[in-house]
Amino acid sequence: NYQLYNRWGELIISCYCSNQIQPSQGFLRSAGPRHNSLKIVGSIIFPVKVYVKLDHNSPRILCVTNHLRNSELIDPIFRWNGPSGYLSSENSSVQISPTGTLILRRFKSHLSGVYNCSLLYKLTATQPDKKLILKYLIYAYSDPQYYYELTVRYHAAPCNSFYNISFEKALIQILNKLVAELSCEVMLIKSECHHVKMQRGGLQNEMFFTFSVTCLDREENNRLCQRSACDASHRLNKAKYLIERFFKQEVEVRKKTAKPLPEIYYIEGTLQMVWIDRCYPGYGMNALRHPGCPECCVICSPGSYNPSNGIHCLQCDSSLKYGATKC
Numbered sequence: 001n002y003q004l005y006n007r008w009g010e011l012i013i014s015c016y017c018s019n020q021i022q023p024s025q026g027f028l029r030s031a032g033p034r035h036n037s038l039k040i041v042g043s044i045i046f047p048v049k050v051y052v053k054l055d056h057n058s059p060r061i062l063c064v065t066n067h068l069r070n071s072e073l074i075d076p077i078f079r080w081n082g083p084s085g086y087l088s089s090e091n092s093s094v095q096i097s098p099t100g101t102l103i104l105r106r107f108k109s110h111l112s113g114v115y116n117c118s119l120l121y122k123l124t125a126t127q128p129d130k131k132l133i134l135k136y137l138i139y140a141y142s143d144p145q146y147y148y149e150l151t152v153r154y155h156a157a158p159c160n161s162f163y164n165i166s167f168e169k170a171l172i173q174i175l176n177k178l179v180a181e182l183s184c185e186v187m188l189i190k191s192e193c194h195h196v197k198m199q200r201g202g203l204q205n206e207m208f209f210t211f212s213v214t215c216l217d218r219e220e221n222n223r224l225c226q227r228s229a230c231d232a233s234h235r236l237n238k239a240k241y242l243i244e245r246f247f248k249q250e251v252e253v254r255k256k257t258a259k260p261l262p263e264i265y266y267i268e269g270t271l272q273m274v275w276i277d278r279c280y281p282g283y284g285m286n287a288l289r290h291p292g293c294p295e296c297c298v299i300c301s302p303g304s305y306n307p308s309n310g311i312h313c314l315q316c317d318s319s320l321k322y323g324a325t326k327c
Contacts (some may be wrong), residue, residue: 039101041066042117042134044125050138052107061136063100063117068132074122076100083113083322099157104138109282111138112299112322140323141296142309144277144285146233148240149212150186152247153270156207157263159193164207167264175211178246179239184215186243206267213239213273240273277311282323283312299323 003324038059042048062069063078078100080087089096093111095103100119104111104194121131157163166192175186196206215232226247251268254261279285279297284306287294300306300313305324307314316327 001028004072009090041069042136044132044134045116047106047135047137049290050136051141051290051294051296051298052104052111052138052226054109054140055106058102058104061102061104061115061117061138063119063134065132065134068119068121071123074125075120077118077120079116079118079120081116083111085114085117091241107140109140109299109323112138114138137281139290139301140299141293142283143278144295144297145214145309146236146275146277147215148236149189149272149276150209150211150213150243151270151272151274152209152211153267154207155261155263155265155267156205158195159195159205163264164193168207168209171209175243175246177245179213182235182239182242183217184213184235184239187214207264213243215239224264244271246272278309279306279311281308281325282306285311286313287290 004267037257039062040048040050040059041062042065044065050058050061064073075128076099078096080094080102081095087094087096087102093105093108095105100117103117115138116135117134119132119134121132122129124163154167156167168188172186172188179186184292191210192208194206194208195203197203213236215235230322247266250266254265277285282305283297283299284304285295285297289301290296290298297311299322300319301322302320303315303317304313305319305327306312306325307325314327316324319327
């Protein structure tokens with residue numbers, strides 16, 4: 001755990017984990033099994049940003065500044081307000097302690113927004129009441145979804161031939177069988193047949209394939225996979241290795257045989273696999289706006305939207321809600 005404070009004693013950063021953070025403004029990212037032990041305090045200088053993973057509990061959000069946290073408060077009264085108004089522990093998604101600490105349970109997209117805590121207190125019994133309002137900006141986030149985009153070219157039969165269609169189905173089955181044990185799948189994005197004029201040669205038919213390679217979520221308590229092996233990115237990279245090896249072996253086998261080339265065969269050197277990040281609709285990445293969660297898919301703020309599985313929230317002045325998917 002570590003915390004950084006400015007010269008006024010106000011919290012700038014509070015974090016548990018090894019996430020790389022730029023101290024441009026106050027924020028805290030909630031993630032991992034131990035995030036419930038995290039505590040965050042407010043600031044009278046700026047709103048404090050808090051990032052809460054979807055379907056997880058938020059950290060403990062205190063209704064005090066760092067200075068007041070270490071002070072004795074007499075007759076304190078805490079009042080929390082969120083995007084939908086007054087907050088009460090009667091709501092199953094809200095937990096507020098007698099000392100004003102807020103925890104948002106099983107956080108959902110619609111809970112994102114501006115939260116204010118009003119604190120009425122005295123430092124001594126003879127002093128008049130003092131009032132303090134602390135502002136938090138709480139955002140839902142998710143880890144990015146990622147996949148490999150695979151492109152490859154094959155020498156083909158005539159473009160209107162049934163053999164090309166049969167081969168396409170067979171190739172998809174072979175690639176899926178390669179990665180099935182990794183809980184990954186290969187899906188066809190598009191296939192096109194073209195007539196290609198060869199250098200110093202005539203025309204030949206070629207099939208242009210584009211596939212996506214994705215890995216499904218796998219429970220970490222699955223006894224058949226160790227924790228590191230369950231990680232989707234680890235499995236996705238292993239799937240990439242298996243697919244690349246398949247095409248490499250296809251070339252090697254062809255070179256070792258004296259038989260004439262078949263009508264449909266892989267064109268050596270045309271395989272490309274590109275890593276692509278994506279976010280759910282209504283979420284996007286922005287390291288400048290969200291330095292506390294630079295590699296997270298953070299819910300789009302009012303004034304922006306994401307209609308598809310892209311990685312950025314697009315500007316939309318007419319968008320008035322968090323998580324907009326339409327402008």
